[in-house]
Amino acid sequence: MCNCMGMVLSCSVCDVIVLPFICIFKARRCIRALKAVRAEHVAPQVYSTRWSSSTVPRITTHYTVYPRDKDPRWEGMEMERFADEADVVIVGGGPAGLSAAIRLKQLANQHEKELRVCVVEKASQIGAHTLSGACLEPTALNELIPDWKERGAPLNTPVTEDKFAILTEKYRIPVPILPGLPMNNHGNYLVRLGHFVRWLGEQAEELGVELYPGYAAAEVLFHEDGSVKGIATNDVGIGKDGSPKDVFERGMELHAKVTLFGEGCHGHLAKQLYKQFNLRENCEPQTYAIGLKELWVIDEKKWRPGRTEHSVGWPLNRNTYGGSFLYHLNEGEPLVALGFVVGLDYTNPYLSPFREFQRWKHHPSIMSTLEGGNRIAYGARALNEGGFQSIPKLTFPGGMLIGCSPGFMNVPKIKGTHTAMKSGMLAAETAFSKITDENLQSETAGLYIPEYKEALEKSWIWKELYAVRNIRPSFHNYFGLYGGMLYTGIFYWFLRGKEPWTLKHNGLDSAQLKPAKDCAPIEYPKPDGKISFDLLSSVALSGTNHEHDQPPHLTLKDDSVPVAQNLAIYDGPEQRFCPAGVYEYVPLETGDGMRLQINAQNCVHCKTCDIKDPSQNINWVVPEGSGGPAYNGM
Amino acid sequence: CFAPFLCLRPPQIRVKPDRTGVVTDGVKHSMNPFCEIAVEEAVKLKEKKLVKEVVAVSCGPQQVQETIRTALAMGADRGIHVEVSGKDYETLGPLQVSKIFAALAKKEQADLIILGKQAIDDDCNQTGQMTAALLDWPQGTFASEVTLEADKLKVVREIDGGLETIKIKLPAVVTADLRLNTPRYATLPNIMKAKKKKIVNVKPADLGVDVSSRLEVLKVDEPPQRQSGVKVETVHDLVEKLKEAGRI
Numbered sequence: 001m002c003n004c005m006g007m008v009l010s011c012s013v014c015d016v017i018v019l020p021f022i023c024i025f026k027a028r029r030c031i032r033a034l035k036a037v038r039a040e041h042v043a044p045q046v047y048s049t050r051w052s053s054s055t056v057p058r059i060t061t062h063y064t065v066y067p068r069d070k071d072p073r074w075e076g077m078e079m080e081r082f083a084d085e086a087d088v089v090i091v092g093g094g095p096a097g098l099s100a101a102i103r104l105k106q107l108a109n110q111h112e113k114e115l116r117v118c119v120v121e122k123a124s125q126i127g128a129h130t131l132s133g134a135c136l137e138p139t140a141l142n143e144l145i146p147d148w149k150e151r152g153a154p155l156n157t158p159v160t161e162d163k164f165a166i167l168t169e170k171y172r173i174p175v176p177i178l179p180g181l182p183m184n185n186h187g188n189y190l191v192r193l194g195h196f197v198r199w200l201g202e203q204a205e206e207l208g209v210e211l212y213p214g215y216a217a218a219e220v221l222f223h224e225d226g227s228v229k230g231i232a233t234n235d236v237g238i239g240k241d242g243s244p245k246d247v248f249e250r251g252m253e254l255h256a257k258v259t260l261f262g263e264g265c266h267g268h269l270a271k272q273l274y275k276q277f278n279l280r281e282n283c284e285p286q287t288y289a290i291g292l293k294e295l296w297v298i299d300e301k302k303w304r305p306g307r308t309e310h311s312v313g314w315p316l317n318r319n320t321y322g323g324s325f326l327y328h329l330n331e332g333e334p335l336v337a338l339g340f341v342v343g344l345d346y347t348n349p350y351l352s353p354f355r356e357f358q359r360w361k362h363h364p365s366i367m368s369t370l371e372g373g374n375r376i377a378y379g380a381r382a383l384n385e386g387g388f389q390s391i392p393k394l395t396f397p398g399g400m401l402i403g404c405s406p407g408f409m410n411v412p413k414i415k416g417t418h419t420a421m422k423s424g425m426l427a428a429e430t431a432f433s434k435i436t437d438e439n440l441q442s443e444t445a446g447l448y449i450p451e452y453k454e455a456l457e458k459s460w461i462w463k464e465l466y467a468v469r470n471i472r473p474s475f476h477n478y479f480g481l482y483g484g485m486l487y488t489g490i491f492y493w494f495l496r497g498k499e500p501w502t503l504k505h506n507g508l509d510s511a512q513l514k515p516a517k518d519c520a521p522i523e524y525p526k527p528d529g530k531i532s533f534d535l536l537s538s539v540a541l542s543g544t545n546h547e548h549d550q551p552p553h554l555t556l557k558d559d560s561v562p563v564a565q566n567l568a569i570y571d572g573p574e575q576r577f578c579p580a581g582v583y584e585y586v587p588l589e590t591g592d593g594m595r596l597q598i599n600a601q602n603c604v605h606c607k608t609c610d611i612k613d614p615s616q617n618i619n620w621v622v623p624e625g626s627g628g629p630a631y632n633g634m
Numbered sequence: 635c636f637a638p639f640l641c642l643r644p645p646q647i648r649v650k651p652d653r654t655g656v657v658t659d660g661v662k663h664s665m666n667p668f669c670e671i672a673v674e675e676a677v678k679l680k681e682k683k684l685v686k687e688v689v690a691v692s693c694g695p696q697q698v699q700e701t702i703r704t705a706l707a708m709g710a711d712r713g714i715h716v717e718v719s720g721k722d723y724e725t726l727g728p729l730q731v732s733k734i735f736a737a738l739a740k741k742e743q744a745d746l747i748i749l750g751k752q753a754i755d756d757d758c759n760q761t762g763q764m765t766a767a768l769l770d771w772p773q774g775t776f777a778s779e780v781t782l783e784a785d786k787l788k789v790v791r792e793i794d795g796g797l798e799t800i801k802i803k804l805p806a807v808v809t810a811d812l813r814l815n816t817p818r819y820a821t822l823p824n825i826m827k828a829k830k831k832k833i834v835n836v837k838p839a840d841l842g843v844d845v846s847s848r849l850e851v852l853k854v855d856e857p858p859q860r861q862s863g864v865k866v867e868t869v870h871d872l873v874e875k876l877k878e879a880g881r882i
Contacts, residue, residue, distance in 0.1 A: 247816055247818050247819060333651060632660040
């Protein structure tokens with residue numbers, strides 16, 4: 001086969017030269033032989049349109065990389081999709097999406113208008129993919145559902161104690177939280193966000209919102225004029241090798257006057273929309289962190305419901321942004337939610353956020369709480385750190401971005417739920433006015449709603465994010481963490497963000513890694529199985545699962561890049577930054593060399609790989625709906 | 635007529651602190667995999683025009699309606715939700731369920747009951763057999779192939795020794811095994827259409843069934859932690875260790 005390929009290549013090269021007759025003759029034979037090979041068995045190398053080494057085993061089979069219209073296995077398959085119309089389609093059943101849905105229906109009922117609102121959510125049930133600390137500021141909730149207490153919202157733990165400390169390897173240096181500092185948590189609630197989201201889902205359903213968990217939005221649909229028409233849900237029944245199975249079914253199209261995209265941090269459809277509509281031309285690139293979290297049932301004697309603890313410092317060095325949280329929940333049993341956040345602009349490719357988290361738990365001040373306890377849950381998710389400077393354009397014809405997808409997180413407060421909810425509510429309000437405006441003359445088939453951006457700029461979200469905009473970037477200095485804390489203590493506490501300058505971020509997180517040869521490997525302690533644990537048992541606790549016979553949804557633009565670049569230059573950092581053990585470099589079965597093995601089934605949908613891959617070769621796309629973690633109140 | 639079961643599909647089972655059962659709050663409940671296969675078989679029979687109507691039945695609390703909707707989305711015509719909640723639901727077992735199914739089968743004048751061979755949460759493998767006994771109907775259990783031949787049902791059963799083929803008269807009870815078929819996906823348009831299909835609510839009392847349990851759960855424990863193994867260098871060491879442990 002290699003010979004054949006070689007001949008075809010040389011033919012296309014010697015196109016008009018010396019021996020055209022012989023070339024053409026040989027080429028015809030080659031093409032016939034190739035066709036026979038194609039029909040006979042699916043040898044992946046044949047389809048590669050780029051010339052990759054024949055020793056690179058095929059990893060990616062997804063149709064977003066290998067289009068089906070050019071794939072003979074898909075010839076004759078029925079690709080028509082059933083389509084349905086709604087007024088508003090919302091992608092993502094999280095705090096932003098559900099708040100938007102609730103607000104839309106509230107307005108519809110108030111003004112006695114009919115409004116069809118559909119929410120699609122990739123998790124098998126609402127709340128199953130939700131993961132957060134979480135310390136909720138109830139400002140948005142008070143506006144959305146003022147009688148939330150009577151309705152049974154699971155806000156059971158008001159914050160009673162608020163502690164902040166700098167950790168060293170053995171000691172804990174408490175830092176006073178002065179009123180006015182963003183970390184002050186008075187009036188807030190510790191919640192299990194997954195349960196809160198589930199409750200929001202129930203409120204939405206009561207109001208008549210159509211919720212469809214288990215169906216992922218896989219594709220954005222466009223009108224002829226380029227405006228967004230809606231979304232299409234994922235196809236099902238595609239085999240691991242990319243071919244159709246007997247149970248293949250096309251996804252469904254949901255058309256809407258306006259589509260709200262609330263996919264959470266680093267959404268995959270949002271990634272496409274940024275390119276399509278050039279939404280990021282006037283803002284800084286988004287920067288991120290990864291948050292890992294566990295739930296523990298601890299010894300009752302150590303339980304202090306309402307206690308909120310945060311720390312910075314050990315085990316991270318002063319130039320790696322990150323810190324921890326430990327919240328004592330009041331939900332019947334002595335439960336604590338704890339976790340660790342690491343900024344994804346870290347430079348050492350040997351850093352493993354998961355192992356930093358595990359080793360942090362061995363700090364004496366943390367171990368004293370956890371000793372005698374039992375771990376019952378684990379999960380991880382990327383979060384936004386870019387704040388004000390990284391907010392992109394939020395509206396485009398036919399659609400709007402809401403929640404953590406564009407990114408409204410208040411980084412020093414480490415809270416993004418209240419702003420996500422508020423953004424959903426504002427999107428709903430501005431969309432409602434436009435949709436129900438009988439005299440509307442829209443230039444595009446999909447509605448363009450710039451009023452959303454204006455409403456955001458007038459709201460408390462904008463003021464809040466503007467005030468804290470310089471805190472995170474202030475860490476980019478020689479003194480790192482301490483420089484940042486100094487800046488916060490001086491400038492923020494006195495000026496509350498009124499300083500006239502706006503600091504910049506450092507650029508893309510994926511560009512921050514130094515080559516492995518310039519960095520020192522980190523010696524992580526072995527997990528002891530009581531306080532710290534290994535990766536695989538942790539992943540098992542996340543309950544993640546995917547239909548195994550489907551194309552891996554962690555797609556690579558080029559299958560040869562992982563070994564050639566990620567492994568060669570950075571020693572395969574994806575083995576370390578993935579909190580679910582998806583990426584493994586294993587020896588090739590045939591002789592020497594390594595290959596990348598993608599254990600797609602382990603994926604917890606955190607999006608870190610898509611963010612941190614130094615080659616930006618990994619493109620996370622949505623797997624078959626219902627796949628992914630099965631978080632319960634995370 | 636057939637009866638999918640609501641069952642637990644938790645990632646990590648946790649025993650409740652009071653040791654009376656496992657934590658079910660917030661855990662995703664979905665259709666028992668063997669029952670999905672049963673639904674698929676029933677829908678296939680309907681598509682072959684061998685049966686007129688497929689009725690999906692499930693017993694349990696409110697959440698069960700979602701599972702019935704999935705069955706409707708796969709192709710069942712209507713649903714029956716037998717409401718059992720609270721304490722009754724916690725103690726609901728195969729005997730009570732089969733009494734309910736037997737009563738319903740008589741009421742609906744069903745010709746065929748298809749269910750999963752066993753539920754993956756309790757692994758009882760009793761409901762189908764008990765239902766057949768209560769109705770005095772023949773049963774084809776662990777079916778990996780079902781064919782209608784005139785007024786008889788030919789069932790190929792998966793047994794320990796291989797495959798057994800039997801012919802049973804209708805009406806009958808069939809329980810589905812893994813290789814009977816590959817269930818279709820419940821696609822979103824079908825889920826939407828299923829919202830319009832009827833689900834009727836019934837109480838066990840309406841069917842004259844007493845759901846009180848004859849069994850009392852004394853306690854539920856996690857399986858004992860697996861002890862780490864010990865590596866020995868020689869056979870002599872192995873014999874010594876076995877003697878030490880009092881095994882030989």
